[in-house]
Amino acid sequence: MRRFDRGPTPIGWRPPSLWSPLVTTNHRGNAFDLLRLVAALLVVVGHSWVMTGHEDPLTFLSGTNAGDLGVGVFFLLSGFLVSGSWLADPSLKRFAARRALRIYPAYALVVAALALVLGPLVTRLSVGAYYASGGTWKFLAGNLAIIPVQFTLPGVFEGNPYPNAVDGSLWTIRVEVLCYVGVAVLGLAGLLRRRWALAAVAALLYVVALIVEATGYHGVLLPGALDYQAAVPIAYFGVGMAYREFVGANPPPWWTLALGAVAWAALWFTPAAPVGALVFVAALTFTIAFRAPTALHHPTGGYDLSYGTYLLAFPVQQLLHGLPSVINALLTAVIVLALAALSWRFVEQPALRHKPSRPRLATAQR
Template identity: 55%
Template sequence: MAGASALPTDSGSSRANAFNLLRLLGALAVVVEHSWVLSGHGTPLTPASGIGAGGIGVGVFFLISGYLISASWLSDPSPARYTLRRVLRIYPAYALVVVLTALLLGPLVSTLPAADYFAASGTWGHIVRGLLIQPVSYTLPGVFEGLPYAGAVNGSLWTIWVEVLCYAGVAVMGLLGLLRRRAVLAGLVVVALAATTVIHLTGYAGPLVPLVVSAFAAQPLAFFALGMLIRELRWVPPVWLTAVLLVVWPLLWGTPPANLGAIAAITCVTFLVAFRAPAALHRPTGSYDLSYGAYLLAFPAQQVLVLLGLREPWLVLLATTAIVLPLAALSWRLVEAPALRLRRRKPVAVPP
């Protein structure tokens, strides 16, 4: 579903900043968006603003990801180790959610008898396509039919493929020596902002790159490029500029540049908070990073709540948060953190 995501980064790189806090807030912004949309109440943030609440969460994740993933390559430019780090961070929890959704949640809520559900090709196709990441399947036989957002099992998963493309792009740029070229990074930002503005103004919903990625990816890609550029510039937005943008952006609502105002304001707020927030706020959940697990689990949990008759968006929001955060803690403790411990470290030179 457009505007929903939460994207992972290496947990250990958030110790001297508030990235963990921001990722958690980004995940909750997505939960807010879906609490309204999935219960049939539309978006909680007017389309005139240029971005949805879920889009804000997506933007925060991709900004942080662009910053940290490019820094990860530069700190250890080994394609093998870089790929392993990315796979171990993003794939184990993702694959587990895809499989458990199809094999556990699906038969419990499907309108089909269990035998028919497991005999349906759509059940196994969902797993296979999900594990391949692209093209992901969003439906399961007889699951969540008749709901306001009918048939969608986990609409948040579309951004995982976009993130994978960003990972690949960083590797290619790193091998070509472009991650330190400020002019190249600035050019990417300009192109990405132009693309997302054209899409915003025209309402275009076709492919951004045929057979590769849809128009929905343009805005996340712009945020990712901005994150890379800000990392290279080592720029921390000043308070005064952030305050000005927070005033200007609402004044632009309903005008053609509203999306640019949104992107500028979100970018400045994200990096100002990241590097200027008090140390006490840096790790609000201690050693646990709950953002990715919350992202993966929230959408199907919300659909179940709506299926059970909960249609008041605030109640869906509160119930989802209460259910998903403990499950995200389990995901971190049992799946994500153990996977990260398998990462190969950069070899340390032995003194002669």
């Protein structure tokens, strides 16, 4: 992948997970569940090449990669859904609780399992040395805090083609959380219902992402929290927020697909290709979301497998790094979809039962 060649940053494509993989609601009139699952599997496909020592073929063809596109879809849908969640119940306390219950339980379990179960099983160190290493506890504590994210465990995956990340997908969770903070700030300022304010925010985020990509900037966007990799996902998030306010739960005009394809193609083979894909990905995502047949809306029934798939796929792919890329992706998908079903059934869904609801208006006294 193109981004893996840009220096020492632990992971080179941009997200979760989202998702967004990170929001759940009742989607009776759209195919968001389908799109999130496809996005998670796109990330698996993109990683299957890099983590087996190859380049994603899509990068060669267009300058972007499957992982970038999957992450973009996650953040696009997240911008749409999370901003709508605030507007449906503009309470900072309940908003924060709902977001935390959606993303943190499964995330914390994965982080703990990586540090305390997978790590000692596969490290080249003795179990005693592994647990005595400060790197083990730095990984656990840092990732449980979300910021700063930690990627390495002592002696784990050091001989792999991509040795510097146990679970490279974790970095996008901090970006998602900071997007939530942005929604809360905009909501408290009364800007989430102001169309042109959202349009200005989306345009600004797009321009920032374009500058970052076109110049090859490797620095920070927000000290201690965001680096250059966050620019494109946040731009997708901003476009999702603006789309909800301008278009709502309706598909875009068909001509936007053609316009987006032309805009993307014009930037192929340039550093700005990932940003060029945004208009096309947004048009295609919302076209599918609101035009797909009802039978496709919930491909896994009542199970939302996208978040678990997103969180768990990377370490599984590291374990399977010796397999050919296509086999790596297929076998990983089989394994993580089963694990994601367990995550949904026993972790995510039970946590969501505790989401606070907006209080009903008090009944007027007679």
